[in-house]
Amino acid sequence: MKKHINVVAAVIHNEHKEILCALRSPVMALPNLWEFPGGKIEEGESHETALIREIQEELNIQIEVGENVEDTYFEYEDFTIQLTSYFASINSGEMKATEHAELRWVTIDKLIDLEWAPADIPSVLTIKNLQNI
Numbered sequence: 001m002k003k004h005i006n007v008v009a010a011v012i013h014n015e016h017k018e019i020l021c022a023l024r025s026p027v028m029a030l031p032n033l034w035e036f037p038g039g040k041i042e043e044g045e046s047h048e049t050a051l052i053r054e055i056q057e058e059l060n061i062q063i064e065v066g067e068n069v070e071d072t073y074f075e076y077e078d079f080t081i082q083l084t085s086y087f088a089s090i091n092s093g094e095m096k097a098t099e100h101a102e103l104r105w106v107t108i109d110k111l112i113d114l115e116w117a118p119a120d121i122p123s124v125l126t127i128k129n130l131q132n133i
């Protein structure tokens with residue numbers, strides 16, 4: 001049976017209604033694909049706690065976690081994933097990519113032009129269909 005992972009991801013937005021997109025590096029799983037920053041939920045963690053921890057680790061910033069965006073099950077070739085994405089805003093900290101190859105603020109209408117990790121497509125489409133963020 002394929003390994004299953006539970007992952008939380010942050011759809012971080014700024015005052016210009018842009019979304020923070022992160023490029024997975026060549027040495028990561030799913031290399032060179034765009035994602036919403038985040039990672040695997042550790043045992044005993046709530047989604048919110050896991051997401052705050054992951055974003056602190058990966059981007060060096062503190063976030064406030066908001067509404068759920070999507071909850072997606074996806075089957076990759078060698079593992080399955082439950083990807084739960086949440087809107088988030090930056091509370092404090094100076095952003096610095098500690099793992100990703102690139103961070104980019106992208107307007108909502110341009111999100112779909114990036115080459116996303118396949119499990120992220122439902123989140124991207126949901127964001128596009130929402131007016132009020």
Ligand SMILES: Nc1nc2c([nH]c(=O)n2[C@H]2C[C@H](O)[C@@H](COP(=O)(O)OP(=O)(O)OP(=O)(O)O)O2)c(=O)[nH]1
Pocket residue numbers: 005007008009028029030034035036037038039040041054081083117118119120
């Ligand atoms: N963080 C994140 N991972 C995603 C997304 N979409 C997607 O398919 N994934 C996959 C890629 C990885 O195989 C897995 C999560 O991995 P990760 O590399 O972020 O995990 P992590 O931060 O806990 O890192 P590590 O400790 O395992 O190195 O989920 C997404 O939008 N964000």
Ligand SMILES: [Mg+2]
Pocket residue numbers: 037038039040054058
């Ligand atoms: Mg990660």
